[in-house]
Every structure is written in C-alpha cells, then in structure tokens.
Amino acid sequence: xxxxxxxxxxxxxxxxxxxxxxxxxxxxxxxxxxxxxxxxxxxxxxxxxxxxxxxxxxxxxxxxxxxxxxxxxxxxxxxxxxxxxxxxxxxxxxxxxxxxxxxxxxxxxxxxxxxxxxxxxxxxxxxxxxxxxxxxxxxxxxxxxxxxxxxxxxxxxxxxxxxxxxxxxxxxxxxxxxxxxxxxxxxxxxxxxxxxxxxxxxxxxxxxxxxxxxxxxxxxxxxxxxxxxxxxxxxxxxxxxxxxxxxxxxxxxxxxxxxxxxxxxxxxxxxxxxxxxxxxxxxxxxxxxxxxxxxxxx
Amino acid sequence: xxxxxxxxxxxxxxxxxxxxxxxxxxxxxxxxxxxxxxxxxxxxxxxxxxxxxxxxxxxxxxxxxxxxxxxxxxxxxxxxxxxxxxxxxxxxxxxxxxxxxxxxxxxxxxxxxxxxxxxxxxxxxxxxxxxxxxxxxxxxxxxxxxxxxxxxxxxxxxxxxxxxxxxxxxxxxxxxxxxxxxxxxxxxxxxxxxxxxxxxxxxxxxxxxxxxxxxxxxxxxxxxxxxxxxxxxxxxxxxxxxxxxxxxxxxxxxxxxxxxxxxxxxxxxxxxxxxxxxxxxxxxxxxxxxxxxxxxxxxxxxxxxxxxxxxxxxxxxxxxxxxxxxxxxxxxxxxxxxxxxxxxxxxxxxxxxxxxxxxxxxxxxxxxxxxxxxxxxxxxxxxxxxxxxxxxxxxxxxxxxxxxxxxxxxxxxxxxx
Numbered sequence: 001x002x003x004x005x006x007x008x009x010x011x012x013x014x015x016x017x018x019x020x021x022x023x024x025x026x027x028x029x030x031x032x033x034x035x036x037x038x039x040x041x042x043x044x045x046x047x048x049x050x051x052x053x054x055x056x057x058x059x060x061x062x063x064x065x066x067x068x069x070x071x072x073x074x075x076x077x078x079x080x081x082x083x084x085x086x087x088x089x090x091x092x093x094x095x096x097x098x099x100x101x102x103x104x105x106x107x108x109x110x111x112x113x114x115x116x117x118x119x120x121x122x123x124x125x126x127x128x129x130x131x132x133x134x135x136x137x138x139x140x141x142x143x144x145x146x147x148x149x150x151x152x153x154x155x156x157x158x159x160x161x162x163x164x165x166x167x168x169x170x171x172x173x174x175x176x177x178x179x180x181x182x183x184x185x186x187x188x189x190x191x192x193x194x195x196x197x198x199x200x201x202x203x204x205x206x207x208x209x210x211x212x213x214x215x216x217x218x219x220x221x222x223x224x225x226x227x228x229x230x231x232x233x234x235x236x237x238x239x240x241x242x243x244x245x246x247x248x249x250x251x252x253x254x255x256x257x258x259x260x261x262x263x264x265x266x267x268x269x270x271x272x273x274x275x276x277x278x279x280x281x282x283x284x285x286x287x288x289x290x291x292x293x294x295x296x297x298x
Numbered sequence: 299x300x301x302x303x304x305x306x307x308x309x310x311x312x313x314x315x316x317x318x319x320x321x322x323x324x325x326x327x328x329x330x331x332x333x334x335x336x337x338x339x340x341x342x343x344x345x346x347x348x349x350x351x352x353x354x355x356x357x358x359x360x361x362x363x364x365x366x367x368x369x370x371x372x373x374x375x376x377x378x379x380x381x382x383x384x385x386x387x388x389x390x391x392x393x394x395x396x397x398x399x400x401x402x403x404x405x406x407x408x409x410x411x412x413x414x415x416x417x418x419x420x421x422x423x424x425x426x427x428x429x430x431x432x433x434x435x436x437x438x439x440x441x442x443x444x445x446x447x448x449x450x451x452x453x454x455x456x457x458x459x460x461x462x463x464x465x466x467x468x469x470x471x472x473x474x475x476x477x478x479x480x481x482x483x484x485x486x487x488x489x490x491x492x493x494x495x496x497x498x499x500x501x502x503x504x505x506x507x508x509x510x511x512x513x514x515x516x517x518x519x520x521x522x523x524x525x526x527x528x529x530x531x532x533x534x535x536x537x538x539x540x541x542x543x544x545x546x547x548x549x550x551x552x553x554x555x556x557x558x559x560x561x562x563x564x565x566x567x568x569x570x571x572x573x574x575x576x577x578x579x580x581x582x583x584x585x586x587x588x589x590x591x592x593x594x595x596x597x598x599x600x601x602x603x604x605x606x607x608x609x610x611x612x613x614x615x616x617x618x619x620x621x622x623x624x625x626x627x628x629x630x631x632x633x634x635x636x637x638x639x640x641x642x643x644x645x646x647x648x649x650x651x652x653x654x655x656x657x658x659x660x661x662x663x664x665x666x667x668x669x670x671x672x673x674x675x676x677x678x679x680x681x682x683x684x685x686x687x688x689x690x691x692x693x694x695x696x697x698x699x700x701x702x703x704x705x706x707x708x709x710x711x712x713x714x715x
Contacts, residue, residue, distance in 0.1 A: 003308045003384050004384055006446070011391065040379070041345070043346075055388055067395060068402070073398060074445070074463035076445045079490060083474075086481060089481065095476070100466065108483065109482055113528060114556050115557045116558050117558070117611070117647075118559050142504040143472065143504045165504060165505065165506045166504055167506045167507065168508070170480065170509065171508070171561060212371065232320045232321060233562045233563070233564065237370065237509060237511050244323050266677040269677055269679055270673035270676045273699050273702035288704070293681075294679045297682065
C-alpha cells in the first residue's frame, strides 16, 4: 500500500533526530527545528514529548543517542518498482540514470498503461541526442544558477541570459526554458528551439527565482450542465477563491499568468453560455470579439 | 477518541481535501459530517498539514475554508503531504528503529535474536514493547512484504536481514524531482526525498509545470491498487460513490488502461464489467475502495476489446455498439492566424485536416459522442464557416450557445439569466 507509516513524516523526523544525536550535536532547539522542517505544524506537540519522555526510547539524557547506528532504511519494493517504471518512460533519456540495483523488480507501470487522451500531437524529441545535450546543459545551468549563451535553431546572435527554470507542459509534452535577460525581461523558449546552450561566466541576478507576472480574472458561473464542477476542476491548478452569490450562481476569482491571456480567452469560451467573464476587460473583450467575428462569418 | 493530526484511513479525508481544493465555498454545516466535531477535526488536520496554503474567508453565511495553491509555481505537489500522515502505535515506531539498528549493515539475526535484542533495549525491563514473539514475527512479515527485510535459510536457521539495496539514489535526484510531478503515482517519488540531498526551498528545484493538476494525487492509493490488478492480470471489485455521494455501489471489473486528461487532471480506468462485457470508463475520484479479485483468464482478450473501443473515442464518452457521429467543421484561417492552424493540427486527435483553398480548411472525424467535442469546437469560434454533424443536435447546440453567450455580454452586467 502507498499509505503506510514507513513513508510518514514522523518516521522521517525521528530518523533525522537520531542521526543528529549520533553526530553529537542534538539539543532541544535542533530537535524542534527538525520537527518543524520535516513534519507538520502540530507535530511539535507530540514528537518531542514522545522522545523526551522515553515513550520512544531513542534518546538518553542530554539528547544523547541510545541507538548505535544511523537508521538506514532500504528502498521498499514499491519505491524500486516506481523507479523501474521511470526507466520505461521516453523522457528518462534526459537524465543520466540506469537500472543498476533494479534488475530484480518489475516496473509498477508501463507507458502504455496510460492514455493521455487530450495531449497534443508533436511533443519534444526526447530521443534526439542534440535535444538531450541542450536539455542537460540547461538543467545544469538552472540547478547551478549559472548564466548561459543561448543560440536558437532559427539562427541569429547568441544571447547571454540567466535561466530560471525548465517548465514542462503535460498538455504539449514539451519543455520550455524560462530565463531572464540582462534588461530584466522574463522570457521563455522551447528547448526544441535551442541549438546550443553553453555555460558562461557572469553575474547572477540577486533574486534568481521564477517570476510569473499575474493578473486577476473574475468569472460568474451558472451551475447548469454540471458547469460548476467542470469549471472549478479545469481551473483548479490556479490560486483561486469561489463564493456562492445565490442559488446556482457562483463567482470565482483567480490569479492567472498574463502571458497566457489568449489561452484564457479560449478556455473560458469553451464553457459556452454558463460562464461569463466579469474582468479583466482584455479577456472579456477578446472573448466578445471572437463571438462577433463568428457571427459575421455566419 | 483523542484528536491526532495523523490518520489511519485516507478515504475519509480525501473528500474534504477535494472539496477545500476544488470548491472551497462550503460552510461547516454543508459538509454532512457525522458531527461538527468531525468537520473541525478534519479542518484542523488540513491546517496542520498544509499551513499557509489553507486560507479562510468570512462571509455572511459563515467561514469558508479553502486550499489555494498555484500548480505552476509549486515545484512539489503539496497534497503529497497528506500521504505522510499515517498513524501508528508506539510499538510500530519503536520496532522500526530498533530493527534498523539491530540489522545494521549486513547483520542477519533469527527471530529470537531480534526479540532478545529489542527486549535488551527496553529501559523498563518489563518487556512492555513487544510481549511475545508472534507480534515481532507479524511485523517482520509485514516488512518483508514491503521489501525492507528479507528472510534467508542458513543451515537450519531462518535469519532476517535488511534487503540489499544497491540503487545509487543521489544520481536520480533530478529525475525524481521531475517525475514526482510528471509520472503516475508521483507521491512515491516524494517519499524518496528523504534519501536524496536535501532541497529546502522550492527555488532549489529546477522544474516547474504548466497546467499542473495536483488533485489526482488524492487518488494515488486507488490507482496503485488498480495498477497491481493489471500487473497481476486480476479482476477487482471497486466501490464507487454515486454522483450524489451518499451511496457506494460495487462493480466487479477487469481493468485494462488508465485514461488521463491533461486539461483537467481527471483520471479514469477503462474496464469491462463481469455483468456486461462492454468497455466502460470509471472515474478514479469516485472510487472509494479497490479489492483485488481472482486472476482473469481472458485478461488479454478483454484488454484488446477495450483497445478496439478506443478507435472512435474523442475523450471518455460514448457507447461502443452505437453508430458513430460524423462531424465536419470548415474553417477560415488566414496567414495571420497561423497559430490557429498550428493548434488545429496539434489538437485534432483522431480527426483529419485538409486544405480546400487558400484560407479554407476542413476538419472531419467520426466519434461515438460528438457532444464531447463541443468545448473544443467552441475554441475555434471566429473561424468556423460551417459545422455539420450526423447528430443534428450538435450543430443546433453550438449555434444556440453562441447566441446565448453573446447575450450574456450584451445584456445587464449583473444579470446572468
């Protein structure tokens, strides 16, 4: 079973605490810090008491260890089978991993067990050595917070940029490299559109995290044809809040990424007359424009 | 029973989590909980597990609790945290760490030696932790089925040792970080984080995911049990909530494949029922329980039957023995609208696209249920020169909806009717 205490946050926290005690550096402050970092908000009410009272007899006086060895748990069968399943995935070529240690287990699943029925055609060429080389170079730069020189397959001058993240789209089965230019502009390019990605020496921005300029969209939803559940599920991956306005009528306020404005128009349009955009005007007017254009064709 | 932030059974809190994450507008009284105490306990657990991601809003009707997370900026699915909250007894955790200590390295001990080692550790000296060998034997069997320990015959002795593990996990760090969010049962990948070099903040994880549907994490146990049934070529009995959520109905199925939507995250199992061999889809989020059944001798044939059904599917709707809907959509796409054509070609699934003139394109398809295509057809609004379908309801519905949508915006701003 997937849901088992052996994978639990409490076991992980206690394991870290025992290791800290064996290293000789455990005190109450460190114990509490480990619990807060590893387990849940209320875990500080239970884990320290269980260890300090001796109910879980792993610590002696002065937070000294009673066990002799750092706890090392082997991977479980489920964990090994999951790793083995990854080796069947076409995207695993992007990573430098192999099946060493997994020879005797069967994959938990195979790629053709799953059908992503609305995935778009034309995903990235995960088996292409040139693509793999660019991906690995980009990954190293993102993970190591380094600048790169990007040359695009379409030609042109190379661009010195600071890459921030590799963003994957399950709908397109493609990666984009998001980066920041020296002028502070946030941009993205498909990894399959990059001919070369070479590390460069150079300054790194002070706040190198990922930034998505966002806007707020407000929708009014009439719960007919099971629209409410469909809309809320469709937009569930956005930060949002929903209020009931009256019987069968709901207002949803959500945060969307401004670069996806055109996509938002299409997504709302797909729900037909049971969803209405209240704001922002550019999405509302964009949607109205499409309908009027359609009526002119007719 | 005293409150604990840990839980024994995941199925109860699954619905609360789904509601807080997807809906988030219901008040305490609307949850139909056995008591207000049940709601309060579940809410308190979710607050402890999810911290700042749980938000509150006070309205005239009462307090709303909702889970607000951006799937795009989160490098790790926060819903996985719930899977790390399984309850256990004092005996369970003491057994776990004492066993790892006793069997450290390549040590191999008999059952009696393990019991003696644990008793020696008992500070009370009263053998409170494990009163007898049978309890330790049961736990060892459990850990053997998990793959943590292995039993070996050495001469006449049966000894236990830790399972041998030669996977070099640090090399897998980036791979696990990606696939924990992009592969099925990614929650298992999240369990591996304890073995990998710590990556504290999300900022240290190099991946992000566009349109990242987090919710299907809640169905991981269900998916896992159905996958095991497929691997073992077995039937399974699933307990399904009805759409109203107040009853559970059992179905005896042979699972074949899993269908996943990348546009709303919903997961389905395509299976045949014992009572009726036609393939059917079952939503994983409506499955409450999975009980393994007997091996199915006709597993391959039933799976092939399900695969044959896929030929005229647009998504997950349609009856395999009915006639198909033939749909044709003509579009005007100029050179300036290049991305519209690109999208049509990427999104056409089993349909065909051909050119009829300089700006004239036609898309055609045969499907079991063309009504399932209406949301996608609407996204080409502004370019559709004609729409025809052997099911006339589809065209009239598209036209009616188009007019009603325009009325929404040309009428009173506050009047939805």
